[in-house]
Amino acid sequence: MPRGVHRWAGMLGALLAVLAWALLRTVALASALDGALAVRSAYVNFDHGVIELNAHVAYPLNPTILKALQNGVTLSFDVETRIEEVRHYWFNDTVIDVTLRRQLAYHVVTRRYVVRDAQSGAERSFASVDKALHYMEHVHDWPVLVESQLHGGRYVISVRAGVRRGTLPASLRALLFWTDDWQRESPWYSWSLPV
Numbered sequence: 001m002p003r004g005v006h007r008w009a010g011m012l013g014a015l016l017a018v019l020a021w022a023l024l025r026t027v028a029l030a031s032a033l034d035g036a037l038a039v040r041s042a043y044v045n046f047d048h049g050v051i052e053l054n055a056h057v058a059y060p061l062n063p064t065i066l067k068a069l070q071n072g073v074t075l076s077f078d079v080e081t082r083i084e085e086v087r088h089y090w091f092n093d094t095v096i097d098v099t100l101r102r103q104l105a106y107h108v109v110t111r112r113y114v115v116r117d118a119q120s121g122a123e124r125s126f127a128s129v130d131k132a133l134h135y136m137e138h139v140h141d142w143p144v145l146v147e148s149q150l151h152g153g154r155y156v157i158s159v160r161a162g163v164r165r166g167t168l169p170a171s172l173r174a175l176l177f178w179t180d181d182w183q184r185e186s187p188w189y190s191w192s193l194p195v
Contacts, residue, residue, distance in 0.1 A: 035060025039079075039189035042159045049147045051193075053081055055139040057161040060184075066129060069106040069113070074166035076118070077102050077136045079159060081144050083193060086154040095155070096145050102136050103166050104129075147195070155193035161186040 042055035059077055069075065079100040084092040101118035112125045113132040126132040164183030 035062050037161060037163060037184055037186045039159050039161055039186055042189055044157065044193065045141065046147060047141070050143045051145040051147060052141040053139055053144050053159065054141060055079060055159055057137045057139070059133055059137060059161065059163055061129065061133055068165070069104065069129065072106075074103050074105045076164050076166040077104060078162040078164070079139055080162065082158045083145055084156050084158070086156055092156070095149060098144055100139060100142055104132055104136070150195050155195060156190055157193045158188040158190040160188045
């Protein structure tokens, strides 16, 4: 065989190996977030002109997530809420799209799981990951909109949950730079907003 053919065959073999590795890595990342991820129920309250969301969410928990937390990975657990005005002859108009983002981390020294509200910075500490997830799975009276922002018409409110990898410790950042897409979202849970 000519020398150039060997070189091309070697490059093709290396390219196929990289593609196979990337495919395996994608499958491994997808399974890292396996488990229940859904908005089980949701409703709103009207309190002095403020629309408050209440929701029950199921987040995944498996050995891969536990190991990631214990290795210093922070995970973000989100509840996204969108209110849209229904239009008959055009696309719906988004009135508001807000996200409640809470981050879960494991502190090795205290052996506790810490939930931090990304917006306010408030923290709560839990003895087990189950208790931390139970806390995050329930949203109580979260203000999402002032009623005066609605101007008649028909509105739909939609809620979905998400989980994604947050920050990494410096020691893992260089090794795991390719896992930035480690995220998953639930389907939208929607209903008519009673106004």
